Amino acid sequence: MKIKFIVIYLLFFVFSGGTALKGENTCDPKADSRAVITSGNARFTVLTPEMLRIEYSDKGIFEDRATFTIINRLLEVPQFTTSEDAEFLYIETDKLQLKYRKGTNPLTLPASSANLSITMNHNGRQVLWYPGKPDPMNLKGTCRTLDGSNGSNKRADLENGLISRSGWAVIEDSWTSARPDGSRSFALEPDETVGYDWWAERKDPHAMDVYFLGYGNNYKKALHDFTLVAGKIPLPPSYVFGYWYSKYSSYSADDYREIMNSLQSNDIHTDVLILDMDWHWNGNDYSMSAGRGGWTGWSWNTNLIPDPVGLLKEIHDRNLKTALNLHPADGVNSIESPEFFDNMNKTLRGKYDVKSSSGKTIPWYLDYTDFTNAFFSTIIREHESEGVDFWWLDWQQHLTSPYTNGMGQTFWCNHVFFNDMAKNRPEHRPLIFHRWGGLGSHRYQIGFSGDACINFPTLAFQPYFTATASNVGYGYWGHDLGGHAVTDEKIVNDPELVLRWLQYGVFSPIFRTHATNDPRIERQIWKFPNFPDMREAVNLRYALFPYIYTMARRTYETGISICHPLYYEYPDVEEAYKYEDEYFFGDDIIVAPIVEAAKDGVSTKTIWFPEGNWWSAATNELIEGPCTMTMKFSATDIPYFFRQGSIVPLNPASVKNVTEHPEHLILNVIAGKDGNASLYEDDGDNPDYATVYASTAFSQLKNGNKTTLTISPREGSADGLPASKSYTVKAYNTNAPLSVKVNGEATTEFSYDSENRCTTVEVPLTPCSSGASVEIEEATAGLNDLSIAKTRVFYDRSSDTLTAELGQNRQSVELAMFNLAGAECMNRKYRDISGFSEKLEMLPASNMYVCRIVTDNQVFVEKISK
C-alpha cells in the first residue's frame, strides 16, 4: 500500500523560474535539511525542480563539504513531494519523477533502471534516465587544451557538457568518476595555513555522488542553476578584453621595447604584453642561458633582460599589463634559481630536497600546504612586487599528481594560483591564464587554449569550440590568434589567414595573437601587407569593449558566456544546431566568421538567421529571419549581425586602452523594434565588483514613425567613472528624418547617411545622473519594412503567368501548385534566386489553385483564380 507524504515549501524566486543563492557570493555546501530525503544508504537532495543530487554509500556516509565541482547546496527549497510503498521511494518535483527501490544500490551493472530511474517530459515524450545511462546526444562542453588542434581533430576530445538534446545531463561528482585527465573531484575544506579552501579526501571515496539535471531544452536555466551550485563565472579585470601582444621568442628587453614602440607608432591599441618562457633561464644557447635552467624556471634571464623591474615599469608606464609564462612541473632547481631554491629549502627545512640530474630540486608538491606557502611567499610574491600582473600557467606534463592519487594538476594549479591571488592581492581581481581542468574550472578564469596548427580548417573549428565551452561555463578561452605551429609553409604567414583569425578574435572572449618560437612565423601585424585591415579589426575590438564588458557582467550574473551557441535561444530549431560555426556574441550580436580562404577575393558564406530581424553590419541591410542566405564578403567584411531592437554601446575611436573611461560613447541603435539594453561599468579591477558597479539602462520605443531612445540615469557608482557623458547615437535602419529632438528639444545636430540608412544624432555632455533622450521622426511611417524581405506573388491572367518576388536572394525555393482537392498539379524547384515567373498553361482554366512557395525556411501560401 502506498503511503504518501506530502512536503510543500514556499518558493522564493529571484530569477524568473529559478532559485537564488542565499546572499550574494555566499556558498554553503550543506543543503537545507528540508531538501534532503534519506532512505537507508541512499540520500537525495532536491536542489531545484530540475536538479536532484543522488548519493549512495554502503557505509551510509554522505558528503556535506564542498567538492572541486560543487561548492554550494544551500538553495531555496523547491516544491516537491515524497511518497513510498513497500518497495519503492518516490520523489516528485514539478519537472521530475524519481523512483528508487529501497535498500538497493541505485547503480546496476550493466546500467539499468532496475533500482533507480528518473522520468521527465521532454519534447512531448516521456524520457527515462537511470544511473550510468549513456547519452550520445550530449551537446558537449570543452577539453583541456587545443594543443595539437588541426582541423576539427579535437572534436572527439570534448567532454560532456551540462546540457543535452536528450533533455538531461549528469554531473558525476563521485570521487570514483575520473575526469578525462584522470583526475578526481576531491572535497574542499577551509585551511588556515593557506587562507583558502584546500583539498581533502572524500569521506567515502566509493560513494555515488551524482547530480541529475533534467532541464529539457531550457539550456540557459540549466547553466544558470549550475552556477548556483558550482559558483559563478567571475568577471575578469577589464584589461583582459583588450589586445594582447604575445609571441614565443627569445626576446631581449630591447626587443620588447621595440615591440612596444612599434605598437605605439603603428597606432595599435594594446592592453597586455606577454613575456613567454624565455624570460627565465631555459638552458639554451639561443637565449644565452646554456647550462642554466630548462623548461621550468623562476629566475630572470638577465642576459636577455638585465633589468626586469625596469622593463616591467616601462610596460606599465605604457599602460600595459603583463604576465609571465610558467611551466612549473619540474619544481625549483638549485642551478636555475639558487636563491629561490635556498630560501625555499630553508623554509621547508630540506623536506622535499632531492638530487636531480642538474643540482638539487624541490619537486612540484603543490598539493601540500607547506610547499605551496613556501613557493608563493618566496617566488611569486617577489615577482609580483617586481610588477607581474598575472600568471600564464602552462601545465603540459603528467596530468595527475605523482603524490596524491587522482589529484589533477591542471585543476589544482588553477585553484591554488587563483585563490592565492584573491587572498594575497586583495586590491585586484584574481586572474590566471591556464587550461581547463574539468568541471569547476569556470571559477578560475581565464583559459589558454594552446598550440593549434596554422591553417584555415583549424581556425574553422574555433568558433564551434569556443561557443560550446559555454556548455560548462568555461566562457573565456583565449586562443593563439593566427595559429601556433606550422603545418604548411605556404600559408604560415598568409595575410588573409591571419586577418581572418584576427577578425574572428574580435568576436572571441580574449583577443590575443601568439605563435611558437619559429622564425618562419610572423606575429607583428604591422609587418603584414594588409596591416591596415588588421588594425581595423583591432579598432573594432576596442570599439566593442563597452558591449563586451557589459556582456561579461551578464555572464557573471547568468552563467551564460559571451560566446554561446545559437541553440540557447532557439532550442527547437534544427538549424541552431546545424550552423555550428555561428554563435551569439553577447545577447544582441550573431557572428558567422569567415574561416575559409576567399575565391577571387570574395568570401561566400551561407548563413542561417533565426527568427527576428538582423542588421548586417558588413552590408548595411536588414535581414528577415528565419532564413538562410548565401552572402558574399570582401576581405575587410566581418559577417556580424545586430538584433533589431538592440542598443549596443561602443567606445569612440580615441580609446586606446580598454581601461579608459571615456566621456563620450557611441550608441548603435537598430531601429524598428522596441528594445532594452544597458551599459555596465566599474573600476575595471575592483574585486568587490559584485556590489560596487554602475549601470546605465537604454531603451528604444517605436511609435508610428517615431523612434525614441531613452538613456536612463546611471545607477550605482564606481571609481574612475566620468560624471557626465556625451553620446553619438547612430540609429540604423531608419529613413531620412523629418526632425530630431534631444532631451525634448529640437536639434539640428544630426545627419543622415542614406547608403547605410543611418541617422546620426549628437547628444551633448549630460550628467550621468540625469539621463537623456533622443526622438527621431522619420519621413514615412513603416518605410522600414521596405527593406525587410517579403514574399509577394502575382498572377497575371492575361499572360497566364505567376510571378513571385522573394525580396532577397533565397538559396532554395520550391513552388508547388495544388487544386482545391489537395492534389499537387505542378512543382518547380529553384536555387539561388530572388524571384521567378512561371507560365501556368498546363493547369486547367477556370479553377482555383493554392500556390505554396517554400523559401529556405519560410512558407508562403496564396490562392489564385485562373
Add this chain to the structure above:
Amino acid sequence: MKKITLLILVFICSLPLFAGMSNSIEYKQLYIVGSAVKGGWDYNATPMSRIDNGVFTWTGTITAGEPFKFMNSNDGWHKHIVATTKDELIKEGEIHHLDFYANWQLPDALDNKFRVDKTGEYVLTVDLRNMCVTLARPLPAQTYPDKYYVTGSALDNQVIELNKIENFEFKQTLACKAGNIILMDTPVKGENTRYFTPVFEDVDLAFGKGYASKLGVTTDAGTRGWSVSVPGDYILYISCKNNTYIGRKHVPRKALYITGGCCEYPWDYVHDEVCAFAPDPENPDILIWEGELRIGWVNTAPEPNRFKILTDKDWNSENYHPYIADTPAEGTLPIRTTDGEDSKWTINKDGHYRISVNTKNETMNVEYLAPDQVSPDNIYGPAGVSNAENDVIELSCNNKTVELIYSPEPVDVRIINIAGAVISQKAEMTKGIVAENLTAGVYLVSVSGASLKKLYKIIL
C-alpha cells in the same frame, strides 16, 4: 593523514619512474590478469570489451581459488585496478568496489585480488566510472537472424527491412521522428517474434560508436528498444560477425580528405589543394573530389596504388574505406565506416578522377575522366621480377637477396615493405646487392635514376 603519508611513501619510492609518465586512470582499455584466467599474468593477454566509456565486460572461465585483478594500462605493470580487501571473494550478483593505483612497484598491501569459489563460465562487468565490478553467469547462446526489421514510433510504425551488405553488416539509413525504435526478426509482430535490444535499455539510437555493444534477445513485445530524442536521419549498423550494433545520427560532413600512395602528396592530409573534398552545392550529403591519381606518384610512396578517405586531418579520425581490401575504385561502391581494418581502394591506371562520396548512404562513386600527361616512365611496373627482365633494368631476387644485375645509368634503389617502411636503400649504383637476408613477404623495389623511374613488386 596516515593514508596520505602512506601514499607519499609509495609514490616517492617510485618517483624516478614516474617522470613523464601518466598517472591517470584510462577509460579506453582494461585487462584481466591472474592465474584464475587463461591469459594468466600476462598483463595484456586478456582484454575486456568496452561497452561504454569506462565500462567493460568479459566472458570466460574463472578458476576457483585463484587470484585475478585488472590492469588499466597496456604499457606494463603500472596501472592496477584491484579489490579493496585482500583475497576478496566475489559471488554472482554482487557488486564490489575497486581501487586504482598508478604504481610500477605496487606494495603487496595494496595489491588486492579477487577470487571465486566455483570454477565456471562467468561474465565480468567492470565500471571504472563508479569503480565497481560485478559477476554474473552467461546467458544461453543466442542465434541471430538473417533478416532484421525495424519499426517503432520513431518510424511512424512502418516496418523496414535492413539492408545487408554481403556477410559484413546490416546497414540502414533511417529517417526518424522523436520516438522509439524496435528491432525484430519478423516483418510483423507475432508470437514467434524475437526482439533485439541494446545493452542499455532505451539508449539513444545514436549510441554505439567505439563500443562493443552486442544485441540482446528477448521475446518481450513490450521492450523499449532504442529511443530517438532528436528527429533526423540515423544510420544503424549491425555486424554479421559479432552481432553488435552501432547507431549514429547522420550529420552531413563538411570535409573529407583523400590520402594514399597514389596521391600527389602520398599519405598526407595537409595539402588541402590536392586532398580536400568540396561540398556538392546541390546536395549537402555529397562531397566531391576531383584530381589526379597516379600509381606510385612518388617513388618512395608505400602502397603506391591505394587510397582511402579521412574524415578529419587526423590519422585516428574515422576512415572511409572499402569492405574488401584492394577493391578497385570503379563505379559505385559501398563505404565502410564501422571496422578498424585499414583496407583501401586501388586504382589500376593513372589519370583524372572524380570521386563523389555520399555520407548519408555511405556510398562512393568513382569516375575516371581522362588519361593524364604522365610520362610512361612513371607507370607502375609490372608485378614480379621476371617482368623486369624485359626492361633495361635487370633485377635478381632469390635466397632472400635482391640484387641489381644491370642498370644503364646510376640509380637509387630502395626496398619498401608492405607497411611502407624503407628497409634498404642504395644510391648511385649500376649493379650490386641491394639487400640480403630479407624475410619472406611482399616488397616494392623502387629504381630511380636521371632518366629512369621504375617500381617493381617482388615476392620472396
